[in-house]
Amino acid sequence: MIWIHWVFVAVGILALVNLLLLIGMIFLERKKPQSIIAWLAILTFLPGIGFIFYLLLGSGLSHRVRKMIKKKSISDKDVLKNIHGLKTFSEVSGIRALSKDSDIMKLCYDMGGYPCLGNDVKIFCHGFEKIAILKEDLLAAKHSINMEYYIFANDAVGREIMDILIKKAKEGVKVKLIYDAVGSKKTRRRFFKKLKKAGGEIAEFFPPFMHIRLLNLKLNYRNHRKIVVIDGKIAYTGGINIRDDHMGVNKRLSPWRDASVRIEGGGAFPLQNIFLDDWRYASKDTTPIEQYVAEYFPTPEQKGNVNLQVLTSGPDSKVQKIKEAYIKMIASAKKRVFMQTPYFVPDDAFMSAISIAKRSGVDVRIMLPLKPDKKTVYLATLSFAREMAEIGVKIYFYNGFLHAKTLLVDDNKLSIGSVNLDNRSFGLNFECTAIMYSEKLTKEYAERYEEDISNSILAEEGLFNRLSLRSRIGQSVFRLLSPLL
Helix, strand or coil: CHHHHHHHHHHHHHHHHHHHHHHHHHHHCCCCHHHHHHHHHHHHHCCCHHHHHHHHHHCCCCHHHHHHHHHHCCCHHHHHCCCCCCCCHHHHHCCHHHHHHHHHHHHHHHCCCCEEEEEEEEEECCHHHHHHHHHHHHHCCCCEEEEEECCECCCHHHHHHHHHHHHHHHCCCEEEEEEECCCCCCCCHHHHHHHHHCCCEEEEECCCHHHCCCCCCCCCCCECCCEEEECCCEEEEECCCECHHHHCCCHHHCCEECCEEEEECCCHHHHHHHHHHHHHHHCCCCCCHHHHHHHHCCCCCCCCCEEEEEEEECCCCCCCHHHHHHHHHHHHCCCEEEEECCCEECCHHHHHHHHHHHHCCCEEEEEEECCCCCHHHHHHHHHHHHHHHHCCCEEEEECCEECCCEEEECCCEEEEECCCEEHHHHHHCEEEEEEEECHHHHHHHHHHHHHHHHCEEECCCCCHHHCCHHHHHHHHHHHHCHHHC
């Protein structure tokens, strides 16, 4: 019968496609075995549809894209040779205040995290706190505003910030804005074009083909960074987007707990550098690097006593830089490791680091949201949290939505950034974090962590066993797919 013949042909074609994809994953993209197994499961059980999923979510960045991102980057050497106020690493690492963390600093420096001394840093735990100060800084801008957000929404807070950007652009301030194509997919392009008409500049990171949202073959690779740099002197980073939800107005996810930092001093330089790297790629800017260095990197001034490094990671690098730095920080812990993340879907190496720290007598705590925003990722999160609880790690569920991405180690190391503790943030997204070496800030945030515990539920023994059968099945399924989440 003819139809049987065509069934065999279709099966053969699908088998050949799967084989070619498998060869590509192993020899060209060099994916990890866990990721390959997960994709094989999808390709096998969802023939045809799985192939489409792979094109949208599985294929890696092309060699051309990687090469272009690297070509557009501005190296620290280009910045340092024109700015005499910044010290060399050997001078920085010899400073007594940082000597006890010199091994962590050296690792981060080796991965691109330049040590910046003498910064004034303020921590914000709620979106409305950050936005209030951010608006003041934006209105006071004299030379430039560089802004990069995963989500920039056309809602109350988004329109408020956009109105300020338009105002400053009309005043002659150089305004540049990058938004992510996936994160800001609900915001129409005409919302951003208003800034362009006012004299500002805009760029969409990894825009879809022909500007059709559903035709984005880089859908899986998102610029998750949140960066603002004003006049090259004041910078913001962290987890708070420009969106009403992040201000705590969503009743379903209330209270919303987040974390962001304002940095004044030389620590603004690496964030400026990260922004300009992304800008030069996303906008296809060909301005000479020397012009950018002269224009956007003023002579640094010491504003406080916080020493820090800013570290990035992304699919353009073979090294998962932030994950490796976090593993090193956890391995160095002698007293405590406090974490906060909305999603906890780590790999075996990260899980082992936590397990070793706990078994070495370190007080390890992980705080997660009680109210999830993404149910599939949350089910995987519960599975990994259960495994951690079984070895004695204290798992807290914050009574609301916890969007903060923080890591606190001992009495003098604190990281606040855009990085979730999951495979996506560690390997697929473009991320950044500020690692601060400060007893004062670490103590301040540890006290805030204890306050959060008072609004949290401790996962006592047996809690995970009382979850419904449906939940436990979901945990097993989505844990299997965790390399892809």
